[in-house]
Amino acid sequence: MGQGAEPRRVQAYDGELGAAVARAQQGDEAAFAAAYRLVQPGLLGYLRGLVGGDAEDVASDAWLEIARDLGRFKGDGAGFRGWTATIARHRALDHLRRQKVRPRSAALEQDVLELAGPHSTHDQALESLSTEYALALVRGLPRDQAEAVLLRVVVGLDGPAAARVLGKRPGAVRTAAYRGLKRLAEQLGPAEGVTDDDPRTLGEST
């Protein structure tokens, strides 16, 4: 099913990331920019799933802290992704806490959900299912499930790293990720016509 493929790819970039971080810690500006470019996409995706529209702002805050505390970090590329995700998470939680005081309009979410609804066949789902829609669905999950899914899938952390970011046991994170994905799948609606298809086929349709 190719489940080994993703980690391998991520690790390939992790080597590069780790080297960039090490050089940045020595003062290399360009190396820091390189690390930023490698990490930001995953971070932003995670934050979109957590805080939605304010993801860019939260990410900015996170990078200020990352840039400031860079010297404290110790670890490799994968560790850097975990460390930055932790920082981003704290900023996101602060943001969410502030937001409870100033309620954000729920209308926006509704628009997104209405524009691209679920479809009955998975082909159609493939075509029209947008990332935004999926992320909007993720935001609707219980937060522990949403985070587990995002950290594993979007940020690409392994089980132990995701557990550390969340401050939970790996087993709990595994369960949360599974439940989250299951619930998302249910919300997408049953995918007809694929009952006996070998899931492997889908997996390999690179």
Added chain:
Amino acid sequence: MGEQRDSGETPHRGPVRPASADAGGDGSAGGGGRAQAAYDGGRAGAAYGGGAAGPSRSGRAAEVVSRSVLEDVLAGAVREVKPDEVAEGRAVAAFTAARDAGAHRARTRRRDDWRPREKRRTARSLKATLSVFLASLTLGGVAVAAIGAVDGQDRAGESGGHRTPSAVASTPDRAGTGVSGSAPATPAPADRPDTAQDTEAHCRAYEKVAGHGQALDSTAWQRLITAAGGATNVGAYCAARLDDTTATDAPGNSGSQGNAPKDTGGNADKNSGKGKSGKQ
């Protein structure tokens, strides 16, 4: 792979439409392309662990398909990120400012240490080391602290053993200070003749403590010495006492020291040592 099912534009407020991948995500340098390669293919349904793999294999194919589709789509979230020069510039500026201000010399806190495995190993071995250390303190120190703790106790071995961990923790090799410290601390009753168990404990501890001058000043020691009829006789006295009991195997360290009372015993040493080992 991603082309088929793509997504709206990056700005969240934009309309969501099934367009082909937008220009930003396509071949643009740096972030987009690399991110795609880096995070592509979130089809690791079973990688989430046994929990996920089990039910999926049991035949809920539709669900599995949806989940892997979902993972792909979610992983697509990273593909969509257009490189934002402004944000990047801001981050780099913050980096430069921090670097020039010397912020990067700050120390690593626990939460900043993300080194792989050897870090975890260290943490685990630290606990292991600590527990072994405490265990050896307990074993070796039971006898020592028992001297002090025994006074006022009915039973030497058991309660002495139970009470020692806390007392012992602070007396690694400073047996002298520990014992003389604990002796006054323990309620010392008026003259109570040593019970047989007391004496055995004292004897065993003697080997540990011998050589530590201060220890021999404590009350318990004094009793032992009196019972033995003088400091020089302690060795032989103890040998005789311990041989009388069935448990000649002294706990841990005493045994490892060869059952031979140390120097202070003087003349009696060699004899008692031999006598003991002979009995064994």
